[in-house]
Structure formats: structure tokens, C-alpha cells
Amino acid sequence: MYTMGLDIGSTASKCLVLKDGQTIVGQAAVPVGAGTSGPKRAIEKVLTEVGITIDQVVATVATGYGRHTMKQADKQVSELSCHAKGAYFLFPNISTLIDIGGQDAKALQIGPDGKILNFVMNDKCAAGTGRFLDVMARVLEVPVERMGEEGEKSTQQVEISSTCTVFAESEVISHLSKEEAICDIINGIHRSIARRVSSLVKRIKVCDEVVITGGVAQNRGVVKALEEELKVSIQSSPLAQLNGALGAALFAYDLAIKAVPEKN
Numbered sequence: 371m372y373t374m375g376l377d378i379g380s381t382a383s384k385c386l387v388l389k390d391g392q393t394i395v396g397q398a399a400v401p402v403g404a405g406t407s408g409p410k411r412a413i414e415k416v417l418t419e420v421g422i423t424i425d426q427v428v429a430t431v432a433t434g435y436g437r438h439t440m441k442q443a444d445k446q447v448s449e450l451s452c453h454a455k456g457a458y459f460l461f462p463n464i465s466t467l468i469d470i471g472g473q474d475a476k477a478l479q480i481g482p483d484g485k486i487l488n489f490v491m492n493d494k495c496a497a498g499t500g501r502f503l504d505v506m507a508r509v510l511e512v513p514v515e516r517m518g519e520e521g522e523k524s525t526q527q528v529e530i531s532s533t534c535t536v537f538a539e540s541e542v543i544s545h546l547s548k549e550e551a552i553c554d555i556i557n558g559i560h561r562s563i564a565r566r567v568s569s570l571v572k573r574i575k576v577c578d579e580v581v582i583t584g585g586v587a588q589n590r591g592v593v594k595a596l597e598e599e600l601k602v603s604i605q606s607s608p609l610a611q612l613n614g615a616l617g618a619a620l621f622a623y624d625l626a627i628k629a630v631p632e633k634n
């Protein structure tokens with residue numbers, strides 16, 4: 371039985387197919403989100419990878435900022451619920467979840483049964499989100515996917531003190547004009563985003579095990595800087611960006627087994 375989860379984000383479209391609610395058989399992330407061809411392309415990519423047609427998918431759940439645009443989904447579920455569900459599936463001992471996406475950052479406190487106990491969110495300001503990194507990557511002419519490894523080469527501390535993305539961008543330009551090393555500037559950017567996210571995370575109770583998801587979780591410089599700020603070790607998975615889609619596919623499986631009761 372195949373079920374599909376679709377996470378239509380502000381910045382990227384993610385699709386994941388699960389077999390029997392257990393095994394991930396296909397996944398795709400397309401770097402354009404709601405209102406673009408991204409969702410359709412992500413679905414097509416996954417169906418081709420799995421070698422099935424959409425008719426073989428028993429149930430689909432959509433989540434993310436653009437979830438209501440996906441009328442053909444069987445259900446729309448909030449990002450918070452899908453992120454909690456996906457992360458609990460991957461990390462059954464999770465207590466704290468940090469999700470940093472393209473346009474928001476969230477921290478969730480998760481109970482031993484996977485339920486959300488508390489959460490905080492920043493969706494008002496680009497600082498502390500992937501957008502901040504995307505803006506800086508463009509100014510530095512470094513692909514956002516390479517920022518993590520570039521920042522690791524840093525040997526000198528460069529401070530980015532403005533929290534506002536626009537002012538921070540001017541600071542980066544000023545560092546560039548002083549011929550500071552790009553790796554040092556990137557490291558400063560990572561520490562800046564980590565300070566911003568950690569002040570959000572500290573508003574909920576931070577307990578072991580801490581897990582990070584969202585596209586930005588793929589940037590190991592940000593994860594390391596966050597570990598230093600929060601003084602905890604943070605778990606991640608290669609599925610970090612697909613976590614919301616995984617949660618959605620698990621909800622789709624719950625829907626599917628409710629619709630087809632097991633025969634005695």
C-alpha cells in the first residue's frame with residue numbers, strides 16, 4: 371500500500387512515498403515552493419523513481435505553507451503536526467524539535483508519545499530562517515548548499531551583529547569590501563542565525579534528545595553553531611528537509627488504514 375506526503379513550502383516542494391506506512395520508497399525536493407511548478411515536479415519525480423502511477427497511491431496528505439493549493443490531496447494537515455509525526459518516526463526518543471525552513475523557524479517540545487506539548491515559532495522575520503542564508507549566499511556568490519563546508523574553513527572570527535536581514539546584508543558587503551575571507555564571513559553568518567534561532571528555542575523547555583529538521587538542517591555550520599549556543603548535541607538525518615513530507619505520508623497511511631479496515 372503506497373501513501374504520499376506532500377510538503378509545499380515557501381521555498382521548496384517536497385514529496386515522499388511510503389510503502390505500508392513503514393518504508394520510504396521515493397523522495398524528491400524541488401527548490402521552488404508554493405505557487406510554482408514545484409509540487410507537480412516533485413510528485414512526478416517521485417512517481418518515476420518508485421515506478422508507479424498516481425492511481426496506485428491510496429491516500430495523499432498535503433502540508434506546508436501551500437497545502438491548501440493541493441486540492442487533489444485527501445487531507446491537509448498543519449506543518450507542526452506533520453513535523454512532529456515525521457521526527458517521532460525517525461527519532462522515537464525525541465524531546466525537542468527545531469525546524470528551520472525557508473521562511474520560518476519553529477521549536478517544538480514533544481512528549482514521549484510523540485504529541486506536541488508546546489511550540490514557538492518565528493514567521494515574522496527573515497533573520498533566523500533559510501531566507502537569511504539565501505540572501506547572504508547570493509551576495510557572497512556561494513551556493514547555499516556549499517555554505518556549511520565553506521564556513522568550516524574559517525580561522526578568524528568575523529561578527530555579523532545586525533539581526534535585521536537587510537542590515538546584516540550591508541554588513542556582509544562591508545566585510546567583503548575589507549577583503550575579509552569568505553569562509554570567515556560565512557562562519558559569522560552561521561553564528562548569527564544560530565543566536566537568533568537559539569533565543570527562540572530557549573522559550574520552550576530544551577531536553578534531550580534534540581533533533582533538527584528543515585532545509586537549513588543540511589548546513590552543518592548552522593547546526594554546529596546552534597549546538598554551541600544551546601550547549602546540547604543535536605541529531606539530524608539525511609531526510610531533514612523531507613521530514614514534513616514524511617509526517618504527511620504517515621498521516622496518509624493512518625487515513626488509508628481507517629478507510630480499509632483489516633479483514634478478520
Ligand code: ADP
Pocket residue numbers: 378379380381382383403434470471472473474499500501503504514515516583584585586587588589611
Ligand atoms: P520551506 O519548507 O519553507 O520551503 P525548507 O525546509 O525546504 O523550507 O528549507 C528551505 C531552505 O533550506 C532554503 O531557504 C535554504 O536556505 C536551505 N537549503 C536548501 N537546500 C539546502 C542544502 N542542500 N544545504 C543547505 N541548506 C539548504
